[in-house]
Amino acid sequence: MNIRFSIIIPCYNNADLLRNVLQGYSTQTTPKESYEVILIDNNSSDPNIISCYNEYKNKVNITLVFRPVLANPFALNSARNLGLRIAKNNWCIFTDSDCIPSPSYLMQISTTISNKGKYICMAGLREFIHSKDVDITKIDTSNSHLSNCPRIKSPSNYGLIRDRRLGKIELLPNTEQPWGHFYGCNMVFKKQDIINAGLFDEQYDGTWGYDDIDLAYRVIHTLGVEPVFIKEAVVYHQDKVCSDTSASEIKNRIEKINNPNYKYICKKIPGYYEFSLREFKRFGLSEFQSLPK
Secondary structure, three states: OOOOEEEEEEEOOOHHHHHHHHHHHHOOOOOHHHEEEEEEEOOOOOOHHHHHHHHHOOOOOEEEEEOOOOOOOOOHHHHHHHHHHHOOOOEEEEEOOOEEEOOOHHHHHHHHHHHHOOOEEEEEEEEEEEHHHOOHHHOOOOOHHHHHOOEOOEHHHOOEOOOOOOOOHHHOOOOOOHHHHOOOOEEEEEHHHHHHHOOOOHHHOOOOOOHHHHHHHHHHHHOOOEEEEEEEEEEEEEEOOOHHHHHHHHHHHHEHHHOHHHHHHHHHOOOHHHHHHHHHHHHOOOOOEOOOO
């Protein structure tokens, strides 16, 4: 089976984090010719984005696309769709510009495809670390540095240390709302499956969240593709937040009543609203503000 990957990464500023990510892709244990990295820049003001590209263009097969002026730079889905359209390979990996892959990341995904077959989609694990603890000179094929970085309570994980999906995601595909465990920082689909499902829904652009779950729902529920969890396919999410800002960011993420994307997905996916209530209870987040019934 000829397995090749297109890794699609929307980016916006934070070139220092992106540089660490590209270092991670330059130290993969799989052959360089088996994957490409596509960076879609959403109007960054950070001039070092191009410096990252220049530094790694001879180490990894990279394409960098600068988008025309956007009404809102928080345009992940249109960026992902653009990356998908120019992707050269049959499997697409979606991740974020602050998520460093473990050195065996692509190998683990490739092995799963070889073992499970082509009618699958995959979700991997997230580990949460502080960017100040990352030393780019130590990101190598051994993974000893990243695996030993202290874990932190990340706002993007609702202030929890362990990936909040653990306890349910390991049960894939035999768990309720299996698409609810697919996050855009670490998920894999066949390119043709995404096209057949109608691409990412760009109505989610403008604010954060739920676009990834929406796509997974259409691929899994509508197309009948099997969802698979790959525990060993790890990305390390770099945080910059300090304790003073962390509390406010967590509060912003759990107040779903003001998030139009949450309202949108609850209307689109039957039973998702009730599922989300059960999940927040499982996370121990009593301050969760949901939609009125």
